Amino acid sequence: MSAGALRAITEPGEPGATSRQLLQYVVSCALSASQSFRFSWRDEEDELHEESYQGYLGLAPSWSDEPLSVSRRLWVSACVASRANRAGVSVMISSRAAHPALRYPDRSEAESFSHEEGAFWGNLFTSPPRLYACYKEPNIENSRALGRDCATGLLEPEGDARECPNIHIVGSCDHACAASSAAGGHRPMCTDELGEPSLAVITTFLP
Template sequence: MNRLSMNSLSMSRITADGRTLATTDLMLDEDGRELLRYTIACALPEGQSLVGEVGGTRYRFDGRIGLAPDWLRAPLPEKSQRWVTACLLAHVNGYGVEVAISLRGRHPGLATDSAERQSYQQEEISFFGNVFKPLGERDELGDIGSRMYSCGGALLQLSCAGNETAFVPERTCASRNDCSLNFLGPCRDLTNLKGSVCKDASLEGYQRCQAAVNNLAGKSTLTRYDEVVTVFLQQPDFSSFYPLCTPLFP
C-alpha cells in the first residue's frame, strides 16, 4: 500500500462536489486504482459513487459498506481511518482468487441479517490498524509501527484445536514468510484468557484489541484498537483455506 498517497488522500474531503474524486496519485496506475476501489467501497455507503479521470479515461468507484461517510464532508478522522483500514486488510487475498466474505464488527455499516449469518458461519481472522499514517509517524493512539494487525477468531481457534500450525491467516497471506500483516495470535484465547489479544468479545465482534509496539523512545507499549473487523467464511471456502481444521458448522 502506498501510505504517503493514502495519507495525502485522508487529509482532505474525498470529493469537493459529491461526484468527482479528489486528486490523488493513486489514480496513476492500476494498482493504485484497485486500492482506491476497495478504499471507497469500504468508506462510502451503497448508492454513493465517485468518478476520477486520468489519461482521458474515466473510472467509477462505488461505495458499498459505509464505514466513513463523513469523508464526503471533511478530512478523514483517525477513528474512521482505522475502520477503513480494518476493512481493507480484511479484503487482502494472498491467492488472487475471489472469495466471498462476511464482515462483522461494532459499526452500523457492518450490521448483518439472519440470512447472511446463516450462510457465513465460520469465523476466520480479525483485523485492525491504520494504513493512512506513514511508518514512523506517531498517531493519536501513540502507534508508530506497521499498523497492520490481525488475530485469529475464537471459533477458528476451536476449529484448529490441537493443530496450532494451521491457526494462521492463510487466506490473507498465501506465504507466511513475506506477509506484511502482523499476526498477534488468538483474539480471544479460549485456553488462556489473560493471553487474549482482545479484551472485549461479543456476538458483534471484538474491541480493546492490543498490539505491542515500540515507541519513539524505543520502549514497548500496548496500543489499544476498538475499530476491529472480523471475517466470516462459508464452509467450503473455510475448508479450502484451512484443510487441517474442522468446521464447527456443516
C-alpha cells in the same frame, strides 16, 4: 483528496494501477452504496481513462464532503485489511464490528457465515502503514482452504506462516482480543504486539 494522493491515482504504469486498486477498496469501505468516487487519468499514450468506484459498506460516508477523521481512518483501515486476499481469488466474507454499519448481520448471513476467520485493525494512513490481524485458531484450516491467509498466514513448505504485505499477524484472537460480542459475534477490542488497544476492529466470518 490531497495533491499527493491525486498524483498517485492518476499516475500511469504499475504504481498508478496499484494506487487505483487500493482506492477502490477504500471507496467501497468508506462510502455507502448510493455514493461513488469519479476521476480520470491519462496513460503513457495520452489516452483518457474515466474511473468510477462505487461505495458499499458506508463506514465513513461523510468522506465525500470532508477529510476522514482519525476514527474513520481506523475503521476504513480495518475494512481494507479485512478484504485483502493474497490468493487472488474472490472469497465471500461476512464483516462484523461495533460500527453501526456492521453491527447486526441478518440471520441468514450469520447462519451462512458461521466460521470466525479472525479480526483486523490498524492504520493504513500512517507511513509506513500499521495493520494487524489475528486468527481464530480452530478455524485456520477452513480459512486457508477457502484461499484466505492474511489472518492465518500463508503456510510455506518448511512450516512457517508468511504474512500478507503490511499486515502483521499478532497471533490468536482469543489472546489478542476481547471476547466476542454476544449480539453480533464481533471482537469489540484487540491489541497489537505492544499492547496498544484498538476499538476499530472488524471481525470476519467465512462459510
